Amino acid sequence: xxxxxxxxxxxxxxxxxxxxxxxxxxxxxxxxxxxxxxxxxxxxxxxxxxxxxxxxxxxxxxxxxxxxxxxxxxxxxxxxxxxxxxxxxxxxxxxxxxxxxxxxxxxxxxxxxxxxxxxxxxxxxxxxxxxxxxxxxxxxxxxxxxxxxxxxxxxxxxxxxxxxxxxxxxxxxxxxxxxxxxxxxxxxxxxxxxxxxxxxxxxxxxxxxxxxxxxxxxxxxxxxxxxxxxxxxxxxxxxxxxxxxxxxxxxxxxxxxxxxxxxxxxxxxxxxxxxxxxxxxxxxxxxxxxxxxxxxxxxxxxxxxxxxxxxxxxxxxxxxxxxxxxxxxxxxxxxxxxxxxxxxxxxxxxxxxxxxxxxxxxxxxxxxxxxxxxxxxxxxxxxxxxxxxxxxxxxx
Amino acid sequence: xxxxxxxxxxxxxxxxxxxxxxxxxxxxxxxxxxxxxxxxxxxxxxxxxxxxxxxxxxxxxxxxxxxxxx
Numbered sequence: 001x002x003x004x005x006x007x008x009x010x011x012x013x014x015x016x017x018x019x020x021x022x023x024x025x026x027x028x029x030x031x032x033x034x035x036x037x038x039x040x041x042x043x044x045x046x047x048x049x050x051x052x053x054x055x056x057x058x059x060x061x062x063x064x065x066x067x068x069x070x071x072x073x074x075x076x077x078x079x080x081x082x083x084x085x086x087x088x089x090x091x092x093x094x095x096x097x098x099x100x101x102x103x104x105x106x107x108x109x110x111x112x113x114x115x116x117x118x119x120x121x122x123x124x125x126x127x128x129x130x131x132x133x134x135x136x137x138x139x140x141x142x143x144x145x146x147x148x149x150x151x152x153x154x155x156x157x158x159x160x161x162x163x164x165x166x167x168x169x170x171x172x173x174x175x176x177x178x179x180x181x182x183x184x185x186x187x188x189x190x191x192x193x194x195x196x197x198x199x200x201x202x203x204x205x206x207x208x209x210x211x212x213x214x215x216x217x218x219x220x221x222x223x224x225x226x227x228x229x230x231x232x233x234x235x236x237x238x239x240x241x242x243x244x245x246x247x248x249x250x251x252x253x254x255x256x257x258x259x260x261x262x263x264x265x266x267x268x269x270x271x272x273x274x275x276x277x278x279x280x281x282x283x284x285x286x287x288x289x290x291x292x293x294x295x296x297x298x299x300x301x302x303x304x305x306x307x308x309x310x311x312x313x314x315x316x317x318x319x320x321x322x323x324x325x326x327x328x329x330x331x332x333x334x335x336x337x338x339x340x341x342x343x344x345x346x347x348x349x350x351x352x353x354x355x356x357x358x359x360x361x362x363x364x365x366x367x368x369x370x371x372x373x374x375x376x377x378x379x380x381x382x383x384x385x386x387x388x389x390x391x392x393x394x395x396x
Numbered sequence: 397x398x399x400x401x402x403x404x405x406x407x408x409x410x411x412x413x414x415x416x417x418x419x420x421x422x423x424x425x426x427x428x429x430x431x432x433x434x435x436x437x438x439x440x441x442x443x444x445x446x447x448x449x450x451x452x453x454x455x456x457x458x459x460x461x462x463x464x465x466x
Binding site for chain 1: 403406407408409410411412415416417418419420421422423424427428429
């Protein structure tokens with residue numbers, strides 16, 4: 001790996017420096033992960049989605065009922081973000097999304113934003129023209145340059161998909177949209193952090209980097225995919241250094257969010273504010289509701305079904321929901337004394353569950369997260385020290 | 397320091413906003429932090445009114461996962 005020797009240790013009075021943060025979920029947009037399909041035309045090795053729903057495509061009636069119930073649940077004025085996901089959501093076809101857009105336009109009390117996370121293979125100018133006209137954001141999955149991307153992102157016939165993905169990104173830009181991207185950090189690309197950074201930077205690709213999660217298809221191939229918490233931390237520290245020194249050419253998540261959480265009084269990002277369950281749900285094609293997309297299909301985490309439950313509020317008062325929301329800095333071992341508790345809030349319960357089958361355990365990437373937080377704190381302090389203005393100077 | 401430079405206070409450090417690294421300058425803008433960060437005497441009344449603290453992401457995030465990260 002082209003990563004340096006990063007350390008977990010730091011000598012800042014970090015807790016005092018970070019201070020007290022707000023995590024109020026009701027001042028945050030409400031996000032709904034809409035799995036419009038449970039099928040895909042690709043067969044990426046680490047996909048966390050497996051065919052687990054009897055209904056492969058979400059009927060438009062289910063989509064409308066979900067939109068209706070979500071808008072009835074949230075307070076007026078609160079922004080609602082529908083993230084169309086899959087499988088491959090574009091297998092639902094353009095007409096499906098036109099109906100969605102038309103239906104959303106009938107609601108006037110809440111700002112609504114629609115986003116599509118796609119592998120890009122089915123994007124064309126006509127669909128992107130619709131996205132542009134109706135305000136749909138588009139994000140494409142890409143793991144780096146061809147030599148890296150094609151290792152795990154393949155068609156069912158085993159063909160690499162890089163060329164088609166890059167073509168899709170070009171089309172998105174040509175349509176006047178700014179594409180977002182998701183890159184899954186796994187064993188194949190984690191040793192090429194410099195190469196990854198320069199690829200995204202050179203191609204002006206804003207990217208969110210997600211570590212691989214042991215779920216779905218990734219369970220069977222986990223030995224070939226898995227990265228340790230320490231490897232994650234080292235890789236992300238290196239990525240931060242490259243990004244922070246490079247005059248902000250692209251936006252990289254979660255680095256941007258973490259940096260913002262250090263300097264802002266409000267913590268953003270479901271991985272960090274610890275109250276994700278109060279502002280996110282995921283809906284499967286058959287209407288089943290789960291606390292998050294990563295729980296989709298796991299029966300023990302099924303909160304209900306939009307077709308059966310009349311009111312979303314009921315889902316948030318079930319024993320299951322209470323058990324899940326009980327997880328906090330106070331209940332997860334080791335979190336209470338952590339210097340970064342205010343900007344981590346015990347991390348993601350899904351990585352804990354997938355690693356050790358317990359949502360009460362600490363985030364699988366905990367050690368790497370602490371390393372990254374410490375590194376960012378140190379770099380931030382060095383930067384601020386180097387440009388700080390002495391009081392005497394400003395008084396002259 | 398030029399008189400037109402804006403001073404901000406980040407984590408206890410008084411710094412010239414223009415000297416900050418790009419991501420920090422952008423964060424101040426995107427998270428609507430000017431009201432809390434900009435030193436009072438540097439702000440006009442009009443500027444103070446405009447820069448109310450925001451508690452949620454705005455449209456400046458060029459990524460689908462600006463609200464829900466998973």
